[in-house]
Amino acid sequence: xxxxxxxxxxxxxIVICFFAVLFINRAKKGRVPWVRRVPGLDAIxxxxxxxxxxxxxxxxxxGFGHYGLTNPTVAPQMLAGLSVLSYIARIAANxxxxxxxxxxxxxxxxxxxxxxxxxxxxxxxxxxxxPDSVRFLSSYQFAYAAGVMGLLLKEKVAxxxxxxxxxxxxxxxxxxxxxxxxxQIAGTxxxxxxxxxxxxxxxVLIGEDIYTAGAYVSKEPVLLGSIQGQDVGKMFAIAVIIxxxxxxxxxxxxxxxxxxx
Amino acid sequence: MSWVRRREFVLVILLICGLLMLVPYYFxxxxxxxxxxxxxxxxxxxxxxxxxxxxxxxxIFHIRKISRRDEGWLFxxxxxxxxxxxxxxxxxxxxxxHPASQWIYTYMQIRINVTIYALLAPFIxxxxxxxxxxxxxxxxxxxxxxxxxxxxxxxxxxxxxxxxKTIGDxxxxxxxxxxxxxxxxxxAIGAVALGLRTLLGYERASVGEAAGGGS
Numbered sequence: 176x177x178x179x180x181x182x183x184x185x186x187x188x189i190v191i192c193f194f195a196v197l198f199i200n201r202a203k204k205g206r207v208p209w210v211r212r213v214p215g216l217d218a219i220x221x222x223x224x225x226x227x228x229x230x231x232x233x234x235x236x237x238g239f240g241h242y243g244l245t246n247p248t249v250a251p252q253m254l255a256g257l258s259v260l261s262y263i264a265r266i267a268a269n270x271x272x273x274x275x276x277x278x279x280x281x282x283x284x285x286x287x288x289x290x291x292x293x294x295x296x297x298x299x300x301x302x303x304x305x306p307d308s309v310r311f312l313s314s315y316q317f318a319y320a321a322g323v324m325g326l327l328l329k330e331k332v333a334x335x336x337x338x339x340x341x342x343x344x345x346x347x348x349x350x351x352x353x354x355x356x357x358x359q360i361a362g363t364x365x366x367x368x369x370x371x372x373x374x375x376x377x378x379v380l381i382g383e384d385i386y387t388a389g390a391y392v393s394k395e396p397v398l399l400g401s402i403q404g405q406d407v408g409k410m411f412a413i414a415v416i417i418x419x420x421x422x423x424x425x426x427x428x429x430x431x432x433x434x435x436x
Numbered sequence: 437m438s439w440v441r442r443r444e445f446v447l448v449i450l451l452i453c454g455l456l457m458l459v460p461y462y463f464x465x466x467x468x469x470x471x472x473x474x475x476x477x478x479x480x481x482x483x484x485x486x487x488x489x490x491x492x493x494x495x496i497f498h499i500r501k502i503s504r505r506d507e508g509w510l511f512x513x514x515x516x517x518x519x520x521x522x523x524x525x526x527x528x529x530x531x532x533x534h535p536a537s538q539w540i541y542t543y544m545q546i547r548i549n550v551t552i553y554a555l556l557a558p559f560i561x562x563x564x565x566x567x568x569x570x571x572x573x574x575x576x577x578x579x580x581x582x583x584x585x586x587x588x589x590x591x592x593x594x595x596x597x598x599x600x601k602t603i604g605d606x607x608x609x610x611x612x613x614x615x616x617x618x619x620x621x622x623x624a625i626g627a628v629a630l631g632l633r634t635l636l637g638y639e640r641a642s643v644g645e646a647a648g649g650g651s
Binding site: 321374401 | 457462463464476479483486491493494500507508545548549552553559560563564566567616619621622623625626627630631632634636640641642644
């Protein structure tokens with residue numbers, strides 16, 4: 176019945192989900208967990224207000240991410256980026272700052288438009304939303320990269336926020352932005368692209384930070400509760416690693432066999 | 437509100453599709469395997485359909501730009517002409533293998549793609565220059581690590597002293613790999629938590645809804 180070699184993975188999944196649900200329920204009852212500050216996310220509001228003062232637009236992208244939402248590695252990162260977009264759009268709407276969202280996957284246009292439309296409506300300025308804010312550039316990686324590079328320079332963007340799945344286009348965006356003096360906040364779970372963002376951006380969300388970003392900026396207790404569950408999952412993983420090291424030192428392969436079940 | 441636009445309806449579809457992907461990964465169930473494969477095919481079909489929507493979005497935006505004579509409107513004409521030339525060339529039987537379509541793809545699209553890709557080389561150099569400027573403890577560590585890896589990979593230095601290769605490889609495979617694995621474990625757990633929030637309907641971005649927060 177159970178696929179061979181995946182029992183341990185299922186146990187891990189159940190443990191993480193159990194604690195996430197447990198802490199979500201506790202948060203619903205009013206026990207909201209403390210969450211450490213994430214400078215990159217705190218800087219989003221400042222970056223948008225900088226653009227407001229300069230009278231220039233803000234750019235947002237969830238990245239190219241090969242195959243978009245159809246790729247199981249890429250999709251969660253793009254959804255993580257989208258969870259921050261409504262926060263960005265609400266600040267942009269409130270401060271009357273132009274927001275340009277660039278896209279490489281046309282199936283995501285309705286999602287972006289709906290999020291922006293609702294964010295502008297929530298801030299009481301539904302008429303400020305224009306379909307021109309959401310721009311599909313190309314579904315080819317380097318055509319999309321060229322489009323974003325051109326957009327950053329021609330539209331005189333003041334702040335660029337890039338949270339999602341970035342591939343080789345990461346450095347093309349970020350270096351163009353750095354050279355143009357754009358304030359850049361970037362985050363991705365693509366480990367190979369993180370060094371490029373670290374070298375060129377003002378703030379970087381590393382790996383799992385992007386998955387907590389939506390919960391962090393929304394400040395919704397239920398979402399913050401799930402972050403605490405996530406932390407318990409990390410502690411569980413650390414405990415397994417330490418036990419594995421000890422057992423491996425004494426040449427005991429019990430845990431190794433259990434993990435391969 | 438139409439029932440198909442109701443949040444609950446969208447969330448139920450999301451939950452069913454999510455479980456159809458998740459359950460067959462852990463359990464051998466031939467019926468669910470078939471359903472999972474069907475859902476994956478639907479996703480590909482929907483994504484292909486969306487390409488038309490993307491072309492429409494692009495066309496409307498650039499026609500507006502041309503009609504308003506916005507800055508760079510001439511480039512918009514070039515973009516639309518190129519896009520529709522490719523669509524027309526690809527619509528003539530035998531479609532994508534038609535010589536016109538092949539010619540545009542081989543001698544224009546690929547060449548331009550490669551040109552943009554090639555920009556990465558100078559960009560890496562300028563980003564590295566910025567990153568390796570020693571500005572503090574972290575900057576110094578990054579500089580020393582990068583220097584050791586570079587010395588371990590450059591033929592001239594490894595020919596001068598074989599130890600550079602050993603040190604470079606150690607930096608790359610021990611501290612670097614340890615940090616990468618730590619990040620990857622965090623990413624995997626974060627993705628599970630995000631998936632759970634999405635399936636339970638707490639994460640609203642996946643259904644196109646704006647979350648709380650804001651100013």
